Amino acid sequence: MSSSAMNWTISLFYLSFLIFEIPSTLLLRCLGPTRYLSLSLILWGGVTVGMAFVKNSQQLLIARFLLGMIQSGFFTGTIIYFSLWYCKKEQIMRFAILFGAVFAAGVLDDILAYGISHMEDIGGLKNWRWLFLFEGLPIIPLGVMTYLFLGSIPDTVQCKS
Numbered sequence: 001m002s003s004s005a006m007n008w009t010i011s012l013f014y015l016s017f018l019i020f021e022i023p024s025t026l027l028l029r030c031l032g033p034t035r036y037l038s039l040s041l042i043l044w045g046g047v048t049v050g051m052a053f054v055k056n057s058q059q060l061l062i063a064r065f066l067l068g069m070i071q072s073g074f075f076t077g078t079i080i081y082f083s084l085w086y087c088k089k090e091q092i093m094r095f096a097i098l099f100g101a102v103f104a105a106g107v108l109d110d111i112l113a114y115g116i117s118h119m120e121d122i123g124g125l126k127n128w129r130w131l132f133l134f135e136g137l138p139i140i141p142l143g144v145m146t147y148l149f150l151g152s153i154p155d156t157v158q159c160k161s
Contacts, residue, residue, distance in 0.1 A: 005057040009064045016068030024073025025080075033081040034150045040077070041143030043070045048136030052129040084153050109135070 028036040047067045054060045082094050116131045125133075 001057050009060050012061055013064040013068040016065045017072045020069045020072040025076055028073055028077045028080065032153065033077055033084065034147060034152055037074065037077050037081065037150065038143045038147035040070055040074045041139050041146055045136045045139030045143060048132055048139065052132035
């Protein structure tokens with residue numbers, strides 16, 4: 001893949017992310033946080049796994065566009081979900097944990113990518129294909145668990161004074 005094609009795949013992800021941020025938030029409102037977040041995770045994992053099997057740059061462009069579209073409302077949806085369950089003073093610590101988890105996931109992702117970069121041609125797959133499999137497969141059951149175990153919207157949140 002040329003550097004120009006790679007730049008397009010990166011840019012297209014962010015373009016679709018930007019375009020679908022508001023529509024995704026509206027969809028969140030229609031589906032509710034539990035269904036929206038779990039569906040997002042399942043689709044996110046499915047598209048990521050699918051990227052392991054692309055045959056050309058056009059397929060990768062489509063997958064990256066879809067991934068941006070799917071991920072566009074996830075973080076916003078998570079923040080909205082927290083705001084439904086916790087008072088403002090309780091949200092601060094939860095958001096700090098969320099942002100810390102995002103940072104830690106980035107660090108772990110880099111370590112995982114380094115290890116996977118040494119898996120060239122294992123099982124007949126290139127290392128970059130393994131990376132998409134390792135990153136996408138765990139997300140799908142996480143989406144199912146999110147649907148099964150994430151609580152629905154509370155009627156009221158009792159804030160301590």
